[in-house]
Amino acid sequence: MVFKRLLGSIGVGGPTVDTALAPGAVLPGGRLAGEVRLKGGRAAFDIEHITLELTARVEAETDDGEHEGAVVFDRFKVGGGFRLDEDEERTLPFTVTLPWETPVTELHGQPLGIVLGVRTELGVAGAKDKGDLDPLRVAPLPVQEAVLEALGQLGFGFMSADLEYGRIGGTGQQLPFYQEIELTPAPRYAHAMREVEVTFLANAGGVEVVLEADKPRGLFSAGHDALTRFTVGHAGVEGRDWTAEVDGWMRQLAAGHGTRSVPAPHGPADAYGTHADKSEHGHDHHDHHSHHSAGPGAGTVIAAGAAGLAVGVVGGMVAAEVVDEVGDFFEGDDDEDGADEEG
Structure with a gap:
């Protein structure tokens, strides 16, 4: 998914980021590989950090009933500390290790209804903004x-x-x-x-x-x-x-x-x-x-x-219900950021 949302503190012309995960399911405790693709904006920007967040949809039972929400269960800094020039394109490969307790999302390729995602956080000019969630597939050990x-x-x-x-x-x-x-x-x-x-x-x-x-x-x-x-x-x-x-x-x-x-x-x-x-x-x-x-x-x-x-x-x-739930979770979570998307 391509994050084309404009960084609120920068305004029109900010950089965009597209995170692509390697195809296929990974194992708990295994290596998750992919790359972060950056595209410079209408001016040069200092990229302070690029951080990946592992996110899960989790249920919690409270006194007033049962609720669902997104929980970040790990974070990885995969880049930063450089200047991204105007219209510059840069690709940053990464490999990170998943926690051993990462939930299993599928069995024999069949989804179990567990929703996990990888979100990219971009730190630019003292501001932090989070991009789209990319679905994370995890097979059993x-x-x-x-x-x-x-x-x-x-x-x-x-x-x-x-x-x-x-x-x-x-x-x-x-x-x-x-x-x-x-x-x-x-x-x-x-x-x-x-x-x-x-x-x-x-x-x-x-x-x-x-x-x-x-x-x-x-x-x-x-x-x-x-x-x-x-x-x-x-x-x-x-x-x-x-x-x-x-x-x-x-x-x-x-x-x-x-x-x-x-x-x-x-x-x-x-x-x-x-x-x-x-x-x-x-x-x-x-x-x-x-x-x-x-x-x-x-x-x-x-x-x-x-x-x-x-x-x-x-x-x-x-399977269709699971796909709908994934879409609802990702889209709903993005809406909470209170920003609009382009294209």
């Missing part, structure tokens, strides 16, 4: 893909995915939000859970897999959430029986072994208005049935790949 493949093999179905503002206590989480992949239970576990949420917290050594099951109300017990956590390394992914291993995890989760139960009501709000941790795991609990109504149900899924997790795409319907 081998461990993440293996776990999701195993869940698909076991019969779990994809419902939706989102990013939740908050932290999961007792983990090594670094970002101020975490990704939840919500699944319908496999038939063999339908009696023990209504849905399952999977969160991956990756780091240089491996991946923490946090599992949360929405347990149904029993004859003598109220409904509640059960949580458990497993840590796996990056090495030796191909040599493990992931279907058997993940099935063991789910059996433990269904039986409540090694898990902690969390009652359903909301906890008190923190200083930012978001709901505080409720369990020793510190998981920010919320009503999982109130904000996924737009996602596909269990009857509208097909397999993504021969042995992949069932992803909700029927005749392009969900």
Whole structure:
């Protein structure tokens, strides 16, 4: 996308910037490459800095309901400290490393509904202005893909995915939000859970897999959430029986072994208005049935790949919705800058 918005403090004739990302998806913790293309304005300008921001659309639950907003989760200075002459064209290649916890946006090329972007901030003459967002595609790490493949093999179905503002206590989480992949239970576990949420917290050594099951109300017990956590390394992914291993995890989760139960009501709000941790795991609990109504149900899924997790795409319907959401997010975020665009 080309940023042709005029810098407010400079006026007509300011420089423009176009950031192009290398094609294809990148991995969490991997290298993101691209180039920043500058075009000089009607006079020479000193370019003080060129900074890339990684932005995510994140949900936050507060006392007055659920809200969505853009969160910047990393910044990289990729250039600056030079003069851009009148009408001069300059290209600056860059390579930056994504955080290990960067959310996954697709599986087998199918979008999950997670919206990430790269925004370019240009510092000129003491002013800062931000350009358009370029969509960022992120594929799963081998461990993440293996776990999701195993869940698909076991019969779990994809419902939706989102990013939740908050932290999961007792983990090594670094970002101020975490990704939840919500699944319908496999038939063999339908009696023990209504849905399952999977969160991956990756780091240089491996991946923490946090599992949360929405347990149904029993004859003598109220409904509640059960949580458990497993840590796996990056090495030796191909040599493990992931279907058997993940099935063991789910059996433990269904039986409540090694898990902690969390009652359903909301906890008190923190200083930012978001709901505080409720369990020793510190998981920010919320009503999982109130904000996924737009996602596909269990009857509208097909397999993504021969042995992949069932992803909700029927005749392009969900894919089109995802594209619309991406567009709305990027356009809406630009409008907040309060500037007009040309061309």
